[in-house]
Amino acid sequence: xxxxxxxxxxxxxxxxxxxxxxxxxRWTKVVGIIVIxxxxxxxxxxxxxxxxxxxxxxxxxxxxxxxxxxxxxTNILILGVGDPGHAGQNLSDTIMVVSLDTKTKRVAQxxxxxxxxxxxxxxGANKINAANALGGVALxxxxxxxxxxxxxxxxxxxxxxxxKEMVDAVGGIDVNVKTRLADPxxxxxxxxxxACGLDIEPGLQHMNGTTAxxxxxxxxxxxxxxxxxxxxxxxxxxxxxxxxxxxxxxxxPAKLTAITAALRDGLKTDLGSLQMAQLALDWQxxxxx
Numbered sequence: 001x002x003x004x005x006x007x008x009x010x011x012x013x014x015x016x017x018x019x020x021x022x023x024x025x026r027w028t029k030v031v032g033i034i035v036i037x038x039x040x041x042x043x044x045x046x047x048x049x050x051x052x053x054x055x056x057x058x059x060x061x062x063x064x065x066x067x068x069x070x071x072x073x074t075n076i077l078i079l080g081v082g083d084p085g086h087a088g089q090n091l092s093d094t095i096m097v098v099s100l101d102t103k104t105k106r107v108a109q110x111x112x113x114x115x116x117x118x119x120x121x122x123x124g125a126n127k128i129n130a131a132n133a134l135g136g137v138a139l140x141x142x143x144x145x146x147x148x149x150x151x152x153x154x155x156x157x158x159x160x161x162x163x164k165e166m167v168d169a170v171g172g173i174d175v176n177v178k179t180r181l182a183d184p185x186x187x188x189x190x191x192x193x194x195a196c197g198l199d200i201e202p203g204l205q206h207m208n209g210t211t212a213x214x215x216x217x218x219x220x221x222x223x224x225x226x227x228x229x230x231x232x233x234x235x236x237x238x239x240x241x242x243x244x245x246x247x248x249x250x251x252x253p254a255k256l257t258a259i260t261a262a263l264r265d266g267l268k269t270d271l272g273s274l275q276m277a278q279l280a281l282d283w284q285x286x287x288x289x
Contacts, residue, residue: 055264056267056269058268058269059270059271059272061272062274062275063272064272065274066275066278066282067154068153069150072102073100073101074102075097076097076099076155077097077141077152078095078155078158078237079092079156080092080093080094080095080157080160081093081158081159083159084159086192091114091129091133092114092131093114094114094216095111095112095128095140095144096109096112096233096234097110097144097148098283100282100286112147113227114226115128116128116147118143118146119143119146120134120139120143121135121143122139123135128144137155137157141155154269155269155270156267157267157268158266158268159266160213160266161266162262162266162267163212163213163216163236163240165262166209166259166262167236168209168258169244169255169259169262170240170243170249171243172207172208172212173243174205174239175205175206175236176203177200177202177204178202179222180201180202181199181222183197183198183220183221183223184220186218186220212236215236216233216236241284245280
C-alpha cells in the first residue's frame, strides 16, 4: 500500500504560484479608479478654492510675501461688521490689530473699543467704529493707523454669518467660560429688534457657531463691557485659527469644503493667497514661542 501511495502523481504545482490574471486585473482597475477619483476631487477643490480666493481677496494671485513696517512687523487690521440688512451693518463693532514679528515669530493682538472717540479725517471727532461706515476700509485703516501711530499693512473684514459658519466649519470650538454670562437684552437671531437674551454657564463649553457668536458679542448684564467683549473676541479668533490649522482639519475634505464656503460667504481681505499661507504658518509658529 505504501508503494502504491508513493507512486501517485504529485498534486503540487511545479514552480512559484502565480496570482490569477483576472484577480490582478480587478485590483489594478480598483486602484486606478480610486486614483482618478482622488485627482478629480483635488482638481475640484482646487477650482473651488481658486474661486473663493478670487471672491474674498482683492489680489488673489499675488506672489509676494508679507510686507512689513520699518520694525519688521506685519500689522493686520481685523474688522467685524454686521450682516447685510443689519442695523448699522457698516459700523465696525470689532476692531482689532494683529501684529506679527516676522523675525521672532511673535504675535501681539490689540483690541480697540468701538466707542473710542477719535478724529476721523474729513469727518471730525466721532466714534472709531464709524470710520468704516463713513469711508470704507481705507478710512478705517487710516483712522486706526493714526490712533495707534502704527502703519497698517493689510485688513481682514468679516461679518456675523462669516464667524458663525467658520466655527461650524471646523466642527465647533471648546471654550473655557470663566464666569456665567447672562445678557437679558441680547437680540434674537431672527429679529435684531427683539430681545431674546442669553445665558452661558461657566466651565468648558463646546460651542457651535451661534453660541460662539453670542459669546463674542454680548456686552450687557454679566457680560461686562467692551473690554470683556474684546478679550472674548480675541479668544474666539485664536480658537478658530488653531482648529482650522490642525492636521485633522487640513486632511478632512468635508471640513475644507465647509471652511471654503464660510470664507466665501463672509470674508473680505487684501491678503493674497501666499500671504495668507505665510500668515497662517507664522501665527501657528508664534503659539509655540
